[in-house]
Amino acid sequence: MKKHQITILDIARQLNISKSTVSRALTGHPKVSPETRKAVLELAVQMDYQPNMLSVSLVKNKSNTIGVIVPEFMSSFFPQVILGIQQVARTSGYTVLITQCSESYEQEVANARLLLASQVDGLLVSLTKETLNYDHLKIFQRKGIPVVFFNRVCEDMEVPKVIVDDYEGAYRATEHLITTGRKRVAHLAGPATLAISRKRLDGYRDALRRYGIAIDESLIISYDLTMEKVDIYVNHLLNLANRPDALFCINDPTAIQAIQVIKQRSLRIPEDIAVVGFSNDYYSAFIEPSLTTVAQPVQDVGSTAARLLINQIETDCDKPIIKQLKTELIVRRSTV
Amino acid sequence: MKKHQITILDIARQLNISKSTVSRALTGHPKVSPETRKAVLELAVQMDYQPNMLSVSLVKNKSNTIGVIVPEFMSSFFPQVILGIQQVARTSGYTVLITQCSESYEQEVANARLLLASQVDGLLVSLTKETLNYDHLKIFQRKGIPVVFFNRVCEDMEVPKVIVDDYEGAYRATEHLITTGRKRVAHLAGPATLAISRKRLDGYRDALRRYGIAIDESLIISYDLTMEKVDIYVNHLLNLANRPDALFCINDPTAIQAIQVIKQRSLRIPEDIAVVGFSNDYYSAFIEPSLTTVAQPVQDVGSTAARLLINQIETDCDKPIIKQLKTELIVRRSTV
DNA sequence: TCAGATAGTGCAACCGTTCCCACTAAATGC
């Protein structure tokens, strides 16, 4: 059963002083006599006093909390981004309220409402693959609560964003496939709702164009990121009369799943078909064959976004900067 | 810049009624006339009103928040447990405050303090590998705030715990190695501070004993879960005059790292040495060779723990039940 | 000696809600 909470009033009564003085002693206010301060501090420890942040937040109109909305929690990507967020938040004295949407738009709306009600001082968001309407996020803007997007960003809101250079990454990946002799490079793309899908697709297209390879639309398949679909689409590609000799996938989980399908069909990687992923997930180096992929500075995405947000919270300046972090092509055995 | 928040008082003034009535209309209190209720609800939407949960929590002395402390966030294990926690919490109307310790005891203490100050209604904890003192968690008990442990539990606190049958899992894994002809089974164990390490070690020992295999202490190495050490210890084992022909690892990341080392030395898996992990992480099926491992019902751990906690919060009954979930040996190519 | 500074403290308002109590007016019972 929940016990009575020790409050500053309890301390005040014991010492026969006012709660104002207790508050001042506890918060390090200068105008408290050394003896009083000592007595308060000692009694506080002895009584196991813990301040109630709810009331502090209420009176100060600041919760020192930042909200985070991520689309999913299964891949290693978002947990790692959160690691970066937490590191920065912690050192700046903020608590992080993490919510997760299971790729559902409705869940995203619910989470936004929750964070709003929780009086977060700022919001970090990465969108679900379903999100097309942004009203639930624009409320934050209207209320003057800073918002920063990362990874999966919203293109019609003028707020700071942290992304990696998806175009460049995809371009380099495709270029790598071409320069290692591939002629028919397929692309298993993400849903067009996500800007990252579109940019990676653009990078892929431009690389082909640049190297004078005609774009074959039948080799481009956009899918909804549900893993079961990968089997279907990869099989479809492998069944084409003029089979692709390389496959560039929207992300690492997709690539890894694709590799399983290709292996099942007893095709050799990379001899028969090369595979490239995107994001360099933790386990991508360990699979067989090890996966060539585009590495993103995952934790940096989180820490940069957090820094941008906290800066905005504390200075009230809100230039809608777009921080674009560099990617790096990591060549492994799935392509060479 | 943060704008003025819309409060029930703003609504009250606009409609020329008292804030009590507005509050009642908003919370669905029966004694409000239909017209008043309608007017309030409409104006609330129109004004973009969002309740301030801080004040609600303050006055009700209940935050509808549960705190979670996990030791790390890199492996897929804890994020997945959290998924299970969130699912249950959400349907019961609770928000989840997640904190992460990077395996540091000090961070754990800081996180506990933070959650206490945030007035969580209950606490879910999995300990860091360093934790030996539990004062920071016992405070919750003293204050009457329910605590439930999961996975890495504390043996000297009488509270509910959710674990998997580590002993049984380790026993089965070791048994599997023995029955497939292995004679010298090594064990790369976790730190003795963790009960899971000790239990898995016990299961390993008992399986050997049961099958009449003398226990060779030189084949048992306890390490601190920092990946770099795996290289050293595995190499040490492989350099032994009488090399082991099987290796049972405390968890999957360890096993995967061990496999890398073994492959570097051009030994064959499983012919020269078989490898078994524990926990069936997401990627363990995809590595080469695919990893034989003991699967845990990861999300169930989270959902069970959350259910236990919420039940305790809402009924005030606190039987220190220990829920032990079943494990399952998954045989893959690293052993057969 | 006395004005003025200063250290230390207490009072009370405030943050945004809930909820008990009191009140009025209409509805009901007899």
Next chain:
DNA sequence: GCATTTAGTGGGAACGGTTGCACTATCTGA
């Protein structure tokens, strides 16, 4: 037709802190 219930509302304390202001007592300097 009058007492009693009841529906609907408002007033105000409470939750646990912070903080501006007022106040007293001591100290400073000319």
